[in-house]
Amino acid sequence: MTERLTADIAVVGAGPAGLAAATAARQSGASVLLIDGFAKAGGQYFMQPRAGATGNSQSEAGRQAIAAANEAAVEVLSGIEIIAAYPGFRLLGTGGGRSIVIDARAVIAANGAHDRVTAFPGWTLPGIMTAGGGQRFVKLNGALPGKRVVIAGSGVFLWAVAETLLDKGAEVVALVEARRPSVALASHLLCFPERWLEAASLYRSVSSRVRRLIYGRVVSKALGSHRVEEIILADTRGGPSETLGNFDTLLVGHGFQPNIEVTSLLGCKHRFDDGRGGWHAAADQDGRTSVPGLFASGEVTGIAGYRPAALSGTLAGIAAATDLGFSSGTCRDETGRLKRQLTRARRFGHGLGRLFAPLPVLAQQATDDTILCRCEEITKGEILSAVLEGSDSVHAAKMWTRAGMGRCQGRMCRMSVTACIAEATGRSPEHIGFNRPRVPCRPVALADALVAFEEATEGQT
Numbered sequence: 001m002t003e004r005l006t007a008d009i010a011v012v013g014a015g016p017a018g019l020a021a022a023t024a025a026r027q028s029g030a031s032v033l034l035i036d037g038f039a040k041a042g043g044q045y046f047m048q049p050r051a052g053a054t055g056n057s058q059s060e061a062g063r064q065a066i067a068a069a070n071e072a073a074v075e076v077l078s079g080i081e082i083i084a085a086y087p088g089f090r091l092l093g094t095g096g097g098r099s100i101v102i103d104a105r106a107v108i109a110a111n112g113a114h115d116r117v118t119a120f121p122g123w124t125l126p127g128i129m130t131a132g133g134g135q136r137f138v139k140l141n142g143a144l145p146g147k148r149v150v151i152a153g154s155g156v157f158l159w160a161v162a163e164t165l166l167d168k169g170a171e172v173v174a175l176v177e178a179r180r181p182s183v184a185l186a187s188h189l190l191c192f193p194e195r196w197l198e199a200a201s202l203y204r205s206v207s208s209r210v211r212r213l214i215y216g217r218v219v220s221k222a223l224g225s226h227r228v229e230e231i232i233l234a235d236t237r238g239g240p241s242e243t244l245g246n247f248d249t250l251l252v253g254h255g256f257q258p259n260i261e262v263t264s265l266l267g268c269k270h271r272f273d274d275g276r277g278g279w280h281a282a283a284d285q286d287g288r289t290s291v292p293g294l295f296a297s298g299e300v301t302g303i304a305g306y307r308p309a310a311l312s313g314t315l316a317g318i319a320a321a322t323d324l325g326f327s328s329g330t331c332r333d334e335t336g337r338l339k340r341q342l343t344r345a346r347r348f349g350h351g352l353g354r355l356f357a358p359l360p361v362l363a364q365q366a367t368d369d370t371i372l373c374r375c376e377e378i379t380k381g382e383i384l385s386a387v388l389e390g391s392d393s394v395h396a397a398k399m400w401t402r403a404g405m406g407r408c409q410g411r412m413c414r415m416s417v418t419a420c421i422a423e424a425t426g427r428s429p430e431h432i433g434f435n436r437p438r439v440p441c442r443p444v445a446l447a448d449a450l451v452a453f454e455e456a457t458e459g460q461t
């Protein structure tokens with residue numbers, strides 16, 4: 001039986017952005033539904049631990065944001081994934097045996113980001129996971145993904161992951177950063193004194209406890225019979241490779257990619273910027289997109305971190321409610337102050353994003369028989385053959401080979417397939433494009449999907 005719900009504003013995603021957006025919109029007088037696929041509100045940064053697992057300072061900050069939403073009487077639907085979104089606005093959600101059709105006058109997409117995944121020979125071996133996945137193990141379950149861990153990739157997030165694992169008692173055998181320490185990074189940090197303490201404390205905490213800090217190398221191959229046992233680290237400047245062993249788990253992360261399923265399904269404009277995680281929803285500071293009534297906030301608008309996510313959420317919540325005729329009671333001075341804070345916080349996050357953007361050498365590690373699309377088991381060689389036959393975009397590659405047509409709808413292979421086509425054709429990622437998701441945009445039981453579609457398409461063209 002499908003439930004029908006209505007609200008002035010539906011907010012998709014209950015991370016820092018969605019919680020702030022829902023709270024601000026509700027405080028303005030709009031009725032608000034806040035929907036999240038996770039079992040508990042909080043999103044990635046504010047992730048709430050499972051019962052019995054201990055939290056950390058991030059989950060504590062999250063508890064406060066969740067309490068504020070509850071106090072404002074936001075209606076929270078946890079454990080419900082949005083699997084379809086139609087203009088107008090109608091959303092379909094499923095989870096925990098429930099099928100829900102939501103009609104709303106405005107939508108705020110605050111559905112965050114996911115790990116940026118790169119393919120290299122052996123990357124599908126057991127014992128290898130994304131950096132975000134490894135951290136989630138600890139934050140959600142209070143359990144370690146492994147005892148002796150190598151963390152490799154690029155970006156400050158690797159340090160946060162290392163700290164989480166070290167605090168939980170893991171041995172971090174090596175932290176391998178693709179970039180080398182640079183003057184550009186030091187100058188960027190110098191411009192943001194408000195972040196010095198945090199940066200210094202993270203550096204001290206991690207560098208004093210990891211066994212080895214390695215710069216200027218990327219994982220070029222993982223070896224092992226049943227699970228990962230060794231990795232080859234290539235020098236990004238072409239120097240000799242190094243073999244690393246004696247670990248049980250490899251976590252690889254090259255930053256995040258915005259989740260653009262909801263904004264794509266609702267048809268707003270997107271832009272490409274490698275420093276912001278690639279394709280993201282184009283929105284102004286109030287979160288207004290090119291589609292009237294559709295707002296975007298947080299990482300959906302480009303990777304920048306949890307501070308700008310929360311600030312952009314508040315602004316989107318206020319703007320969405322105001323556009324529907326509610327009065328937020330927030331004076332112009334206050335929104336002006338929030339916007340100045342948002343500009344600065346984004347400048348910091350986007351600057352880091354540019355400094356740690358994926359290096360071209362990453363795409364060169366996959367060989368012809370390396371699987372790029374895991375769901376459909378499509379290799380780099382198959383993508384290259386498709387390119388030779390004229391396929392020069394991710395959409396064409398999907399039509400030719402089925403890459404990106406599986407359960408994850410290209411979330412995992414988008415970066416590798418794009419890089420492969422870019423390398424072979426010389427086209428920019430912007431021209432190679434992205435695949436618009438198909439409904440259902442998340443894997444769900446067929447029965448759930450059928451019931452929801454019948455209800456949702458009733459009376460619609």
Ligand SMILES: Cc1cc2nc3c(=O)[nH]c(=O)nc-3n(C[C@H](O)[C@H](O)[C@H](O)COP(=O)(O)OP(=O)(O)OC[C@H]3O[C@@H](n4cnc5c(N)ncnc54)[C@H](O)[C@@H]3O)c2cc1C
Pocket residue numbers: 012013014015016017018035036037038042043044045046080081082083110111112113114115132133135136160256259297298299300305306307309442
């Ligand atoms: C795995 C991971 C770990 C991270 N860890 C850190 C960290 O330790 N420190 C740090 O500074 N930054 C971290 N980040 C970066 C993080 O994106 C931001 O700092 C911050 O959480 C962004 O807030 P947000 O509200 O935009 O998105 P998120 O916090 O990601 O919240 C988005 C929410 O949307 C929900 N959602 C997504 N799709 C759907 C759907 N279809 N239906 C329903 N709900 C949906 C998700 O369940 C999630 O709760 C992490 C990011 C990821 C992907």
